[in-house]
Amino acid sequence: MSGTTMIVLIVFIAVGFSVMSKMFNQYLAQQKSQQNKYNDTLQKELDTLKERVATLEKIVTDESYALKEQFKKL
Structure with a gap:
């Protein structure tokens, strides 16, 4: 293998890893975005259930409710 071939090969490998790194970072950003949307949905549902x-x-703790239940038992 000649020196020129090795240099070209090294450049291709470096560029390839750079492109793959950027693609992987975009994939992770997309996954994080989807996870944040899911977390927001769960938080809204939790707030609704708490209300x-x-x-x-x-x-249940209202006195009139307790009185109505006593009347039902009679």
Whole structure:
């Protein structure tokens, strides 16, 4: 293998690794973006469920609710 061939081969390898590195970084950025969207969706659902539980706690701990349950038992 001549010196020129080796230099060309080294340049191709360096450029190839550079391109692959950029492609991999773009792939990771896309995965992170999708994960962030999924996390946002889960956070919204969690907030909604917390609100619903708080509403149910208010209903159950309300004195009129307890009174209605006592009337039902009679």
